[in-house]
Amino acid sequence: MTTIRDAAQKLMQTAIGLAPERWLPGGTPDPLIGRHGAIGSSVPRIDGPRKVKGEARFAAEVPAGNMVYAALVYSTIARGRIATLDTDATQAVPGVVLVMTYRNAPRMAPPALFMSDPRAAGASSLPVMQDDTIHWNGEPIAVILAETQEQADHAATLVRVTYTKETASTSFDAATAQAHRPDSVLGEPAVIEIGNAEAALAEAAHQIDRTYHTPRHSHAAIEPHAATVWWEADGRLVVHDATQMLNGTRWTLAGIFGLKEEQIRILSPFVGGGFGGKTLWNHQILAIAASRLSGRPVRVSLSREGVFRVSGGRTTTRQRVALGARADGTLSALIHTGIAAMTAYNNCPEQFSFPARHLYAADSFKLEQKVADLDMVANTFMRAPGESIGTFALESAIDELADSMGLDPIELRRRIEPVKDPTSGHAFSARHLLDAYARGAERFGWSARNPTPRARREGEWLIGMGVATATYPYYRMPGGAARITLTREGQARVAMASHEMGMGTATVQVQAAADRLGLPIAHVTFAYGDTALPPGTIAGGSSQTASIAAAVTAASEKLVPALLKLVGNDSPLAGLRAGDVEARDGGLGHRSLPERFESYASILSRANRDEISAEAEAPMPLEVQKYAMHSYGAQFCEVRVNAVTGETRISRFLGSFDAGRVLNPRTAASQFRGGIIMGLGLALTEETLFDARTGRIMNPSLADYHVPVHLDVPQIDVIWTDSPDPHAPLGAHGIGEIGITGVGAAVANAVYNATGRRIRDLPITLDKLL
Amino acid sequence: MTPFSYARAGDAATATGLGMAEGAKYLGGGTNLVDLMRETIERPDRLVDVTGLSRMIAERDDGSLMIGAAVRNTAVAEHQAVRERYPVLARAILSGASGQIRNMATVGGNILQRTRCAYFYDDAARCNKRVPGAGCDAIDGFNRTHAILGASPACVATHPSDMCVALAALGAVVHLENTAGARTLPLVDLHRLPMGRPEVETLLEPGELITAIELPPLPWAVRSTYRKVRDRASYAFALVSVAAVLDRSGDGMVRDVRLALGGVAHKPWRAFAAEAALRGRPASEACFRAAAEAELADAAPLRDNGFKIELARRTIVAVLNELAGETA
Numbered sequence A: 001m002t003t004i005r006d007a008a009q010k011l012m013q014t015a016i017g018l019a020p021e022r023w024l025p026g027g028t029p030d031p032l033i034g035r036h037g038a039i040g041s042s043v044p045r046i047d048g049p050r051k052v053k054g055e056a057r058f059a060a061e062v063p064a065g066n067m068v069y070a071a072l073v074y075s076t077i078a079r080g081r082i083a084t085l086d087t088d089a090t091q092a093v094p095g096v097v098l099v100m101t102y103r104n105a106p107r108m109a110p111p112a113l114f115m116s117d118p119r120a121a122g123a124s125s126l127p128v129m130q131d132d133t134i135h136w137n138g139e140p141i142a143v144i145l146a147e148t149q150e151q152a153d154h155a156a157t158l159v160r161v162t163y164t165k166e167t168a169s170t171s172f173d174a175a176t177a178q179a180h181r182p183d184s185v186l187g188e189p190a191v192i193e194i195g196n197a198e199a200a201l202a203e204a205a206h207q208i209d210r211t212y213h214t215p216r217h218s219h220a221a222i223e224p225h226a227a228t229v230w231w232e233a234d235g236r237l238v239v240h241d242a243t244q245m246l247n248g249t250r251w252t253l254a255g256i257f258g259l260k261e262e263q264i265r266i267l268s269p270f271v272g273g274g275f276g277g278k279t280l281w282n283h284q285i286l287a288i289a290a291s292r293l294s295g296r297p298v299r300v301s302l303s304r305e306g307v308f309r310v311s312g313g314r315t316t317t318r319q320r321v322a323l324g325a326r327a328d329g330t331l332s333a334l335i336h337t338g339i340a341a342m343t344a345y346n347n348c349p350e351q352f353s354f355p356a357r358h359l360y361a362a363d364s365f366k367l368e369q370k371v372a373d374l375d376m377v378a379n380t381f382m383r384a385p386g387e388s389i390g391t392f393a394l395e396s397a398i399d400e401l402a403d404s405m406g407l408d409p410i411e412l413r414r415r416i417e418p419v420k421d422p423t424s425g426h427a428f429s430a431r432h433l434l435d436a437y438a439r440g441a442e443r444f445g446w447s448a449r450n451p452t453p454r455a456r457r458e459g460e461w462l463i464g465m466g467v468a469t470a471t472y473p474y475y476r477m478p479g480g481a482a483r484i485t486l487t488r489e490g491q492a493r494v495a496m497a498s499h500e501m502g503m504g505t506a507t508v509q510v511q512a513a514a515d516r517l518g519l520p521i522a523h524v525t526f527a528y529g530d531t532a533l534p535p536g537t538i539a540g541g542s543s544q545t546a547s548i549a550a551a552v553t554a555a556s557e558k559l560v561p562a563l564l565k566l567v568g569n570d571s572p573l574a575g576l577r578a579g580d581v582e583a584r585d586g587g588l589g590h591r592s593l594p595e596r597f598e599s600y601a602s603i604l605s606r607a608n609r610d611e612i613s614a615e616a617e618a619p620m621p622l623e624v625q626k627y628a629m630h631s632y633g634a635q636f637c638e639v640r641v642n643a644v645t646g647e648t649r650i651s652r653f654l655g656s657f658d659a660g661r662v663l664n665p666r667t668a669a670s671q672f673r674g675g676i677i678m679g680l681g682l683a684l685t686e687e688t689l690f691d692a693r694t695g696r697i698m699n700p701s702l703a704d705y706h707v708p709v710h711l712d713v714p715q716i717d718v719i720w721t722d723s724p725d726p727h728a729p730l731g732a733h734g735i736g737e738i739g740i741t742g743v744g745a746a747v748a749n750a751v752y753n754a755t756g757r758r759i760r761d762l763p764i765t766l767d768k769l770l
Numbered sequence B: 001m002t003p004f005s006y007a008r009a010g011d012a013a014t015a016t017g018l019g020m021a022e023g024a025k026y027l028g029g030g031t032n033l034v035d036l037m038r039e040t041i042e043r044p045d046r047l048v049d050v051t052g053l054s055r056m057i058a059e060r061d062d063g064s065l066m067i068g069a070a071v072r073n074t075a076v077a078e079h080q081a082v083r084e085r086y087p088v089l090a091r092a093i094l095s096g097a098s099g100q101i102r103n104m105a106t107v108g109g110n111i112l113q114r115t116r117c118a119y120f121y122d123d124a125a126r127c128n129k130r131v132p133g134a135g136c137d138a139i140d141g142f143n144r145t146h147a148i149l150g151a152s153p154a155c156v157a158t159h160p161s162d163m164c165v166a167l168a169a170l171g172a173v174v175h176l177e178n179t180a181g182a183r184t185l186p187l188v189d190l191h192r193l194p195m196g197r198p199e200v201e202t203l204l205e206p207g208e209l210i211t212a213i214e215l216p217p218l219p220w221a222v223r224s225t226y227r228k229v230r231d232r233a234s235y236a237f238a239l240v241s242v243a244a245v246l247d248r249s250g251d252g253m254v255r256d257v258r259l260a261l262g263g264v265a266h267k268p269w270r271a272f273a274a275e276a277a278l279r280g281r282p283a284s285e286a287c288f289r290a291a292a293e294a295e296l297a298d299a300a301p302l303r304d305n306g307f308k309i310e311l312a313r314r315t316i317v318a319v320l321n322e323l324a325g326e327t328a
């Protein structure tokens, strides 16, 4: 962890000189911020028709000649060794091509753990099938390749294995006794103390000191993890993956298999939902190894159970939030501490204390994260890791404080609104949280709420309203390059190895590039999802839109001077320099002299060129060094709780967001809504049942792992302030994750208002309300 | 999945002939059996597809209704006579599973679907139902959805069907046939309590095929309903469900009542004790509560499912209140 921090710091320093002026702290905003063009309009998803027609090929659908199908066998103990392993019956099944176990698996280096290097993508650093050791219940112990999936699946059931068990750490409660501070929490310190918060709490006029529990969650993207892989005759490796980390996966695989990055090509044009889960897990590595051993292309497509066993999800936490307040509501102490379950082989401490670092003003802070080591599948990122469940605890506690003081919870938040970032002291680049509250309250009808719990009832149904703050950081990932190619026909092709997981990435980037180049969107294409293209950044941390936009801007800044070099003396642009011109109407023109304009087509044909390309790397994300950059929102919820059965149903929901400039209202609304729906699952139904006796996940199926179904989801209203952040490319913030944050608390607070019962332990199932 | 042979039976005689063989299983819509075969929990050598048999719903002269075992769940729920005369059954079916599953699922398969106990589904776990004598991992494990009534130290699983709860309340009769002959059995007697042998779930003889269910004429069943309490609004098994039929006389007394509970036991649970406590008593909340208490007197909680006792009590009272209000 320290390595990555140091490396990042060094990169930052060298990059300062390269960053364009306008993103340097105090620089001028992106000129597109004020422009109205394709950006800001509700362009439908350009991948939509292909998906509806079934023409979009996902990783498990890519054809390959002579391909075999993989099935995995999972361990049934959490820790120990394989004592006996009998695969005779498996080998004998007709159609079986290969049985791979630790005995014959090729030697592979362990995956480089995500964040151990800026390029690493490994979800865990555990070696993959290299010896007889078992590290978690569900770890793959054999791979069967067969001519059909059914043959492989059947043969997998015939593997006979016995184990020598060792004592495993599978109880979170027990492991918390040895909880320890991680080196860092995603590059941030694990602990922040300002003043003496415990002392301030003890002296405070009003005190809230509560413990909250959140359970494990499993990823349940509609597309289970899959890959189709093969080795070319010349030793090059082709991987059709479902991934949100193309370049990281390539670099990490190169390390595992001892290849050069250039020898590997990863393609992932469509991903059926990522949410943080589509990274590098065992299945791709095993498929590649088995393909090498068998000499055949391999398809691995995890069953739903496989997704639960092989890829991790959100980890469980125990969090304490304590607030000390004066009579006027201002905070003298804000304490948010807690423990998350993790493994010794990964680095995902679930940054639940991050919201408290930036949301509210207080005189003193104590913010601390610990981890407890368990033997389990490596936990990982899952939509707003940390912020989703951190806001559950923090925003529930704020509501408890408001209630205990007889204050409206929105009014309390007004009183603790900070003027600058409360822990870093940085200025906010853009913060309109109170505006989002005001708009949301107005539209939701918050004033109709009766602050007294249990005051509203219709028949059996108790009705309540709750509110909570949503927050998620602005991130832009370092690295990444884009290439723009302009053709004589006046078309632009933009390329960057980025990811489309259904969010609308390609659509929005076409819109942005069209405005950047002064072209209609029909004249712009965006190529992505292939490591043969200029390198992209990860699709994580809601960072991709800004990261790509920054790279495209950099490329356009190279393209303009290159174009000007082509213009001859006869051009209306003759003698102009890059600073004099702007892209508009399918060409370049002088900023203030309309007649001095020439179209791209004309420039290129005059110069006798078919096309011109420019490629450039995005500048380092220095904006986050100087400013506190975050998105915000106010989540409003109305619930109905059945007084007889305790069943909770959401009757209304509204999210009011402050997330920079909204680039495409249609795709944005869908991201906000999708986040809220996932938040309703977090609030009411989702829980991975991890058996503390065995470390085994007991509900690895969508029949038993309850995500919200249609009937659980009411009409969800989403609105936004649409206020550009002057320090972000396009003025935009990422919006993929903000939607889920605050939802858990908004629901819990509404349940309290409906019933008078505080549920501090998610999910809010009916047994907790009886 | 373990390889198996497949035959489609055109009539009951062919089906039972094929079904007598060791290792044979009848196949309905496959929505439960095929899932279990994929998990290798079920490993039949031979599947005898009986979805081609008896797909009729017939109203008979005596007022009873015969529903063929191969009728799809959706077709039962949509049938006019069912909707009008036995609303409890239509509601129970529609509260179960999803539209797609109900379109596939048959009456016979629904009755014989197996428990959703997570340890039964996972062959890494100990389960007496799967491997007699192996032990039961649910007793000290996740058992929030498990039984509060009629469980044994060997098994605490529940029968998951909604439809069967309504059938139990209505006093449905199951028509059976094998090569030895045909017979009938009340639905409430078809399923067993686990006792020492949870692997034996029904009183079916080897190779016995369900050919039909018969709903007795029960004119007062027009006032019947089903209420299912679950973890999400749809597409979740019952934590507790109540099927009830109430006949209230003009003077506010309970003339007759049928009550059955789901999600609480190894079988659809006909609440005989509650019924007895209600007959001839006032249709009042106090009596409903006393009846619920009587039924739940022997209820025993496990680690995670104690809430079900209170939930069942409340749901019984609410459902009876609702029906009493309707008939007032």
Ligand SMILES: Cc1cc2nc3c(=O)[nH]c(=O)nc-3n(C[C@H](O)[C@H](O)[C@H](O)COP(=O)(O)OP(=O)(O)OC[C@H]3O[C@@H](n4cnc5c(N)ncnc54)[C@H](O)[C@@H]3O)c2cc1C
Pocket (backbone or CB within 6 Å): A703, B025, B026, B027, B028, B029, B030, B031, B032, B033, B034, B035, B050, B069, B070, B073, B095, B096, B097, B098, B101, B104, B105, B106, B107, B108, B109, B110, B111, B112, B113, B114, B160, B161, B162, B163, B208, B209, B210, B211, B235, B236, B237, B238
């Ligand atoms: C995700 C999911 C959710 C569900 N939710 C619910 C729910 O909420 N409520 C609910 O009640 N159910 C629910 N179900 C279960 C569903 O109702 C059953 O799977 C279905 O009714 C089984 O019918 P089938 O015809 O598909 O049976 P099959 O799977 O074909 O067979 C089931 C069993 O019945 C036997 N069988 C079938 N027909 C006959 C016959 N005529 N004679 C003798 N034996 C026979 C088979 O041998 C097998 O043992 C759910 C299922 C799934 C997968």
Ligand code: SF4
Pocket (backbone or CB within 6 Å): B115, B117, B118, B119, B120, B126, B127, B128, B129, B130, B135, B136, B137, B138, B139, B154, B155, B156, B157, B198
């Ligand atoms: S409750 Fe019954 S089905 Fe579940 S594990 Fe125990 S014996 Fe098996």
